[in-house]
Amino acid sequence: xxxxxxxxxxxxxxxxxxxxxxxxxxxxxxxxxxxxxxxxxxxxxxxxxxxxxxxxxxxxxxxxxxxxxxxxxxxxxxxxxxxxxxxxxxxxxxxxxxxxxxxxxxxxxxxxxxxxxxxxxxxxxxxxxxxxxxxxxxxxxxxxxxxxxxxxxxxxxxxxxxxxxxxxxxxxxxxxxxxxxxxxxxxxxxxxxxxxxxxxxxxxxxxxxxxxxxxxxxxxxxxxxxxxxxxxxxxxxxxxxxxx
Amino acid sequence: xxxxxxxxxxxxxxxxxxxxxxxxxxxxxxxxxxxxxxxxxxxxxxxxxxxxxxxxxxxxxxxxxxxxxxxxxxxxxxxxxxxxxxxxxxxxxxxxxxxxxxxxxxxxxxxxxxxxxxxxxxxxxxxxxxxxxxxxxxxxxxxxxxxxxxxxxxxxxxxxxxxxxxxxxxxxxxxxxxxxxxxxxxxxxxxxxxxxxxxxxxxxxxxxxxxxxxxxxxxxxxxxxxxxxxxxxxxxxxxxxxxxxxxxxxxxxxxxxxxxxxxxxxxxxxxxxxxxxxxxxxx
Amino acid sequence: xxxxxxxxxxxxxxxxxxxxxxxxxxxxxxxxxxxxxxxxxxxxxxxxxxxxxxxxxxxxxxxxxxxxxxxxxxxxxxxxxxxxxxxxxxxxxxxxxxxxxxxxxxxxxxxxxxxxxxxxxxxxxxxxxxxxxxxxxxxxxxxxxxxxxxxxxxxxxxxxxxxxxxxxxxxxxxxxxxxxxxxxxxxxxxxxxxxxxxxxxxxxxxxxxxxxxxxxxxxxxxxxxxxxxxxxxxxxxx
Numbered sequence: 001x002x003x004x005x006x007x008x009x010x011x012x013x014x015x016x017x018x019x020x021x022x023x024x025x026x027x028x029x030x031x032x033x034x035x036x037x038x039x040x041x042x043x044x045x046x047x048x049x050x051x052x053x054x055x056x057x058x059x060x061x062x063x064x065x066x067x068x069x070x071x072x073x074x075x076x077x078x079x080x081x082x083x084x085x086x087x088x089x090x091x092x093x094x095x096x097x098x099x100x101x102x103x104x105x106x107x108x109x110x111x112x113x114x115x116x117x118x119x120x121x122x123x124x125x126x127x128x129x130x131x132x133x134x135x136x137x138x139x140x141x142x143x144x145x146x147x148x149x150x151x152x153x154x155x156x157x158x159x160x161x162x163x164x165x166x167x168x169x170x171x172x173x174x175x176x177x178x179x180x181x182x183x184x185x186x187x188x189x190x191x192x193x194x195x196x197x198x199x200x201x202x203x204x205x206x207x208x209x210x211x212x213x214x215x216x217x218x219x220x221x222x223x224x225x226x227x228x229x230x231x232x233x234x235x236x237x238x239x240x241x242x243x244x
Numbered sequence: 245x246x247x248x249x250x251x252x253x254x255x256x257x258x259x260x261x262x263x264x265x266x267x268x269x270x271x272x273x274x275x276x277x278x279x280x281x282x283x284x285x286x287x288x289x290x291x292x293x294x295x296x297x298x299x300x301x302x303x304x305x306x307x308x309x310x311x312x313x314x315x316x317x318x319x320x321x322x323x324x325x326x327x328x329x330x331x332x333x334x335x336x337x338x339x340x341x342x343x344x345x346x347x348x349x350x351x352x353x354x355x356x357x358x359x360x361x362x363x364x365x366x367x368x369x370x371x372x373x374x375x376x377x378x379x380x381x382x383x384x385x386x387x388x389x390x391x392x393x394x395x396x397x398x399x400x401x402x403x404x405x406x407x408x409x410x411x412x413x414x415x416x417x418x419x420x421x422x423x424x425x426x427x428x429x430x431x432x433x434x435x436x437x438x439x440x441x442x443x444x445x446x447x448x449x450x451x452x453x454x455x456x457x458x459x460x461x462x463x464x465x466x467x468x469x470x471x472x473x474x475x476x477x478x479x480x481x482x483x484x485x486x487x488x489x490x491x492x493x494x495x496x497x498x499x500x501x502x503x504x505x506x507x508x509x510x511x512x513x514x515x516x517x518x519x520x521x522x523x524x525x526x527x
Numbered sequence: 528x529x530x531x532x533x534x535x536x537x538x539x540x541x542x543x544x545x546x547x548x549x550x551x552x553x554x555x556x557x558x559x560x561x562x563x564x565x566x567x568x569x570x571x572x573x574x575x576x577x578x579x580x581x582x583x584x585x586x587x588x589x590x591x592x593x594x595x596x597x598x599x600x601x602x603x604x605x606x607x608x609x610x611x612x613x614x615x616x617x618x619x620x621x622x623x624x625x626x627x628x629x630x631x632x633x634x635x636x637x638x639x640x641x642x643x644x645x646x647x648x649x650x651x652x653x654x655x656x657x658x659x660x661x662x663x664x665x666x667x668x669x670x671x672x673x674x675x676x677x678x679x680x681x682x683x684x685x686x687x688x689x690x691x692x693x694x695x696x697x698x699x700x701x702x703x704x705x706x707x708x709x710x711x712x713x714x715x716x717x718x719x720x721x722x723x724x725x726x727x728x729x730x731x732x733x734x735x736x737x738x739x740x741x742x743x744x745x746x747x748x749x750x751x752x753x754x755x756x757x758x759x760x761x762x763x764x765x
Contacts, residue, residue: 002342003341003342006341028347029347032249032346032347032348033348035249035250036249036250036254036257036348037254070343071343073342073343073344074248074343077248078248078250078251081251081406081407084407084408084409084412085406085407087409088407088408088409090407093405093406093407094407096250097250097251097406099250100249100250100251101248101249101250101251101346103250104248104249104250104346104347104348105248105249105343105346108339108340108343108347109343111340112340112341117337117340117341120340130268130269130272130273132272132275132276132283132284132329133268133272133329133332133333133336135284135288136284136287136288136291136329136330136333137288137291137333137336137337138288139284139285139287139288139289139291139292140288140289140291140292140295140330140333140334140337141292141337141341142288142292143288143289143292144292144295144296144337146292147289147292147293147295147296148292148295148296150296151296151297151300154300155300155301175302175429175433176433176437178300178301178302178430178433179302179430179433179434179436179437180437181300182297182300182312182430182434182437183434183437183438183440183441183442184437184441185293185296185297185300186290186293186297186317186321186434186438186442186445187438187441187442187445189289189290189292189293190286190289190290190442190445192289193285193286193288193289193290194286196285196289197285197286200285209284
C-alpha cells in the first residue's frame with residue numbers, strides 16, 4: 001500500500017531526514033508559493049524546480065523513480081482539465097495546470113517521505129496550528145489502518161455471502177445492507193473510541209498530550225531553511241531575468 | 245472534490261487560506277467546548293471511520309458503485325463544530341500523506357468541505373430534525389453538503405480562469421447532482437440503521453433554537469453558493485460573447501471574483517455573529 | 528494484614544438499565560494472584576473497570592487502602608494498572624516508546640527520566656529495539672508486550688490483565704505466560720484459559736450474571752463449573 005511505502009521511506013536516515021520538521025515546512029511553503037505565483041517562463045522554471053527536487057530526493061536517499069511515479073497520483077485529475085483547456089483553445093493553461101500540480105505533489109511527497117507524519121504534525125503545532133486539531137489528525141492516522149481492516153473484513157464477509165453489486169436500486173436490499181454495515185462500523189468505532197479514552201484515563205491522562213522530546217532548532221536547520229527557501233526564489237528570478 | 249495546487253489563481257487560494265485559518269481556529273475551540281472529555285479519541289477515530297467507510301461500496305447503477313463522503317453524517321452524530329474539525333483533519337491528512345488536494349489549496353478545500361459543506365449539511369437537520377420532516381432533513385443534509393462543496397469548488401476553479409466550456413460545466417453539474425443524491429440516500433440509510441443499533445450516538449438538535457435564524461443561514465449559504473457560481477460562470481460566457489482580450493477582462497474580473505468570495509465569507513461570518521448574538525439573547 | 532483490594536456490595540447498571548453487577552464482594556490479599564473466570568458478559572471486565580474508577584457503581588471499593596473516589600483516582604491509577612483486552616485501543620501513541628512513556632509523563636516526570644524508565648520497561652518485556660516503531664506494524668504478541676510495558680513503567684502494585692491471550696498464537700501464548708510468571712506484582716487475571724489461570728493464580732473467582740457464583744482454588748473452580756478446554760474427540764457429539 002502506498003502509505004506503507006512512504007512510511008518506510010520516512011524512517012530512513014539522511015541529513016534531510018534529520019532536519020527539523022519546521023525547517024522543511026517553511027521550505028515547502030516557499031517552494032509552493034514560488035511555483036503557484038509563477039506565470040512567465042513557466043516551462044523553464046518548472047524544469048529547474050524538477051531538478052531541484054530530484055537533487056533533494058537524492059540527498060535524502062529516497063528512491064527517485066518511485067517518488068516521481070507516486071507524485072503522478074495527481075496527473076489523471078490534471079489531465080482531464082488540461083485536455084478541456086486544450087480543446088477550449090488554451091493549451092498553455094492546461095500545461096500550466098499539469099506542471100504546477102505535479103511539482104507541488106512531488107514537493108509534498110518529498111517532505112512526507114522524509115518526515116514521519118506525527119513528527120510533521122508536531123512541527124506544525126510548534127508553529128501555531130491548534131494542538132487539538134493536530135491531535136485529532138494524529139489519532140485519525142493511527143486508527144485509519146485499524147478501521148480499514150475492519151471495513152475490509154466486513155466487505156469480504158458480505159462478498160462471501162454472495163452480495164455483489166448486481167442490484168441497481170438505491171434503497172434496495174443490497175443498499176440497505178451496505179448502510180447497515182456502515183452503521184455497525186460506526187458503532188464499533190464509537191465503542192473503540194470509548195475504550196481508548198478509558199485506556200488514556202487509566203494511565204493518568206488529564207486532557208493534554210505531553211511530549212517526550214521537544215525538538216530544537218539547530219544551526220544546521222537554520223542553514224537548511226535559508227538554502228532551501230532561497231533556491232526556488234533564486235531560480236525564479238534567474239528565469240524571469242533571462243526572458244525577453 | 246479535492247482541488248490540487250496549481251489550479252486556483254493566487255487571489256483565490258490566498259483569500260481562502262486567510263479566511264479558513266481563523267474559521268478553523270474558532271471551530272476547534274467550539275468543538276473542544278461542546279463535547280465531553282473524550283473528544284480527541286472520538287473525533288480521531290470517527291475521522292478514521294469516515295476515511296475507511298469510503299471503502300464500503302454502495303450500488304449505484306449497473307456495475308457501478310459510489311461511496312459515502314461523510315460530512316453530514318459526522319454533523320448529525322457529533323454536532324457541526326466537531327464535524328468540521330474532523331473533516332479539516334481528514335483533508336489535511338489526505339493532502340499531506342496521499343497528495344489528494346493541494347497544500348496551498350487547503351484553505352479552499354477546508355472552506356468548501358469542512359466548513360461550508362458541513363454547515364449546509366447540518367442546517368436542514370437543525371431546522372427539521374426534531375419534527376416529522378426528520379427523514380427528509382437527513383437526506384437533504386447529506387445531499388446539500390456534497391452539492392454545496394462541489395459547487396463552491398467549481399466556482400473557485402472558474403474564477404481562477406480554469407477553462408470549462410458549457411458542455412463540461414453541465415456534465416459536472418449533473419455528476420454533482422447524482423453524487424449529492426447518493427450521499428443523501430446513504431446518509432439517511434446509515435442514520436436510520438444507527439438509530440436502531442445505537443441511538444445515543446445521534447446528536448440531538450435543540451428544538452429551542454430559533455428555526456428562523458437557521459433557515460436564514462441556510463438560505464444565505466445556498467444563495468452565496470449559487471451566486472458565486474453565477475458570478476464565476478458569467479464572465480466566461482461574456483468573454484466568449486464579446487471576444488475581448490482575456491487578460492484585460494481578467495484583472496477586473498479577478499478583483500470582482502475576490503470580492504465575490506469575500507462577500508460569501510462575509511455572509512457566512514455575519515451569520516455566525518448573528519447566531520452568537522441570538523444565542524446570548526436566547527432568541 | 529490489610530487486603531490490597533477490598534470490594535463490598537458492588538452494584539452497577541448499564542445506561543439502558545440492564546444489571547451488570549449485582550452485589551459483588553471481593554478481596555485481594557497481599558502476594559496472591561486471582562483469576563476471574565466466567566462466561567462472556569458475566570461482568571468480569573465491568574468489575575475490573577470499577578477498580579480504578581473508570582466505571583462508578585454503588586458499593587465500597589478500597590484499593591491499597593484508598594477509597595475509589597475522585598480525589599484518590601490519580602494515586603489509585605498509578606498503583607493499579609490495567610492491561611486491556613484490545614491492544615490496539617491501548618497503544619494509541621504514534622510510536623512504541625511514546626506510548627510506554629505516556630503514563631510517566633502524565634505523572635509529571637521529566638522527559639529524560641521518562642525515557643529511561645520507558646526503555647527499562649521495554650527491556651523487561653523483551654521489546655528493546657522496537658522503540659521507534661509504530662504500533663500498527665507490530666504483531667499481536669508484540670503489541671501485548673508493549674501494552675504491558677506501558678503499565679509496568681508506572682511501577683504499579685497490582686496488575687489487572689483482561690484476557691491477555693486473546694489473538695495470540697500458541698508460541699505467543701507461551702511466551703506471554705512466561706513473561707507474566709516473571710512479574711512479581713499480584714495479579715488479577717481475567718481469562719478463559721484455565722491452564723494459564725492455574726499456572727499463575729492461587730485462586731479463582733467465578734462470575735455468572737453479575738454475581739460471584741463461587742471461589743476457591745483454580746482447579747476446584749474449573750472442575751466445578753466445567754471450565755476446562757480439554758476435550759476428547761470421542762466425547763464430542765456430532
